[in-house]
Amino acid sequence: MLIGNVGQDPEVRYVDQGVAVARLRLATTERGYTLQNGTQVPDHTDWHNVILWRRLAEIVEKYVHKGDKLYIEGRIRYTSYDDKQGQRRYATEIWADNMELLSPKPAGAAPSANEPVAAPEPDNKPDGALPF
Numbered sequence: 001m002l003i004g005n006v007g008q009d010p011e012v013r014y015v016d017q018g019v020a021v022a023r024l025r026l027a028t029t030e031r032g033y034t035l036q037n038g039t040q041v042p043d044h045t046d047w048h049n050v051i052l053w054r055r056l057a058e059i060v061e062k063y064v065h066k067g068d069k070l071y072i073e074g075r076i077r078y079t080s081y082d083d084k085q086g087q088r089r090y091a092t093e094i095w096a097d098n099m100e101l102l103s104p105k106p107a108g109a110a111p112s113a114n115e116p117v118a119a120p121e122p123d124n125k126p127d128g129a130l131p132f
Helices: 054-063
Strands: 002-006 012-015 017-028 044-053 068-084 088-101
Touching: 002 044, 012 054, 017 054, 044 054, 044 068, 054 088
Parallel strands: 044 088
Antiparallel strands: 002 017, 002 068, 012 017, 017 044, 068 088
């Protein structure tokens, strides 16, 4: 479960038979604090790669923009790939099962934009590399 802000407008693509897949970067921040001895611990921000499929991706395409606050539930997936120089790279992704838009909805937004949205059953997700 993550609550954070979208770092840039989501990338949405359509794969086999018009299935939508979206990728977005979500920033979560742990607030800083002061230790008993007076030492200041600064804020710490982590960036997460979030992948959304089908209906969730279509909703993201229409209603999610840079700076929006989202609640995401999903599973962690670890992947590896070879970059252009042939080096092995590793990536950690969150494959979203549920999403809730937490930013106030602008005028003209869908009436259900702030309600939770469930993803389709996970057994239909294609395996292998993503189209990004």
